[in-house]
Amino acid sequence: MKFNIWLNILWGLFFLVSCKHDPVEVPIGKEVPGIGFSIDSNLVYSDTIMQSGDSIHMRITLLPSDGSLLRHFKIERKTSSLLTKVADSIIDGTEFIVELNEQLALIETQELFTIYVKDSDDKSSERSIVVTTINSQSEGAPIINVIKDAGYAENGSVADVGSNVRIGITAKPRLAGQKLVAARVIRTFGTHSEVLIDSVMQEDSLRIDNIYTLSSIPGSEYWKFEVSSDNGESSFLYFFISIQRFMHTTRMGVLWNASGPFANAWDLKLNGDNDITVPDSVQ
Known part of the structure; x- marks a missing residue:
């Protein structure tokens, strides 16, 4: 059975297929779901340094724990203080391969890509890759x-x-x-x-x-x-x-001489809150 899921995302495009593919760089265990990265000269499979603005390509194999089925996976990307959810999908199968294509940040920074997977036995795993982006220049450039x-x-x-x-x-x-x-x-x-x-x-x-x-x-x-x-x-x-879009809170106040235990007291209302009464002695 073959599954094809295409998702458009802010930084690029990833696709998911449940089919056999290249061997991964580490054995996938059976006690918990397995996450493995394929090794290829055009693929990222471990922490690395890349030119800012370049595209990163990963091929990720997901397997459930022994006797279980895959149920859910997600990929998160953290750049500086900005966290982006690249993928978040319900899945069903014994093996899935995710191909991830993302444009890296346009500045010198570190980007953290984290892959999470959970199976039908409610067992989960996660793995991360750190990509350091640099703006490389030639020796004679300004x-x-x-x-x-x-x-x-x-x-x-x-x-x-x-x-x-x-x-x-x-x-x-x-x-x-x-x-x-x-x-x-x-x-x-x-x-x-x-x-x-x-x-x-x-x-x-x-x-x-x-x-x-x-x-x-x-x-x-x-x-x-x-x-x-x-x-x-x-x-x-x-x-x-x-x-x-930041949240901005505005408090409106009304000040009038209408109530209170003091003869000439001023009363302050804030957005319908309880009256705050200012005695004559402080006027």
Whole structure:
């Protein structure tokens, strides 16, 4: 029997099939459900370091404990403080293979992918893989740094919809005697991209510093900063912000001289709460 389940997710696409596939890198035990990763040059099967923005590919084999059936699995992804549920499915079978394809974060960070599985005997297992993302640059490429002073947004941070954030970078040639000759900034939200800066220059250093109003819709927004030097080398840096809708609480108060044990007392009501009476002595 063959099962095909396709799920669209924020960062990519994974699919699930119950069929035989490559051997996994570790034996799958029989006392608890087994989770194994296939070994291949194009697959990730252990902790690793990868270029930011690249795609990660995993092939994961799930087996129940001895004499049981698979019932449920999920995959969670944690990037900095942001936790995303990649998959969460009810399943039924003696073997399933999950193929996971995800785009990695656009910043230098660590990403934790955790796979959970449970069988019909209510036994469960979990395994995790840590991927460290880096922005690798050639030896002659310009140096780009994020400004981390007070008042500036942090790369990979979470912000409220429609809020203002200050983002800044500095850049300089890597080698003495070189000049910066071009700078380009692209801002992207969803499928929409906008070129904010596209300039040529002859400079020893560069600072880009702006305040941006974030989207009014929750999602992911990022800026790509690219700088070139006169030796033909270029560097890029991604700045990423997760936009969420924060909860805001407002308390309305009414102050009037209408009740209370004191002749001229003022009474305060907060959203229908009990009266707070202020005696004449404090007026």
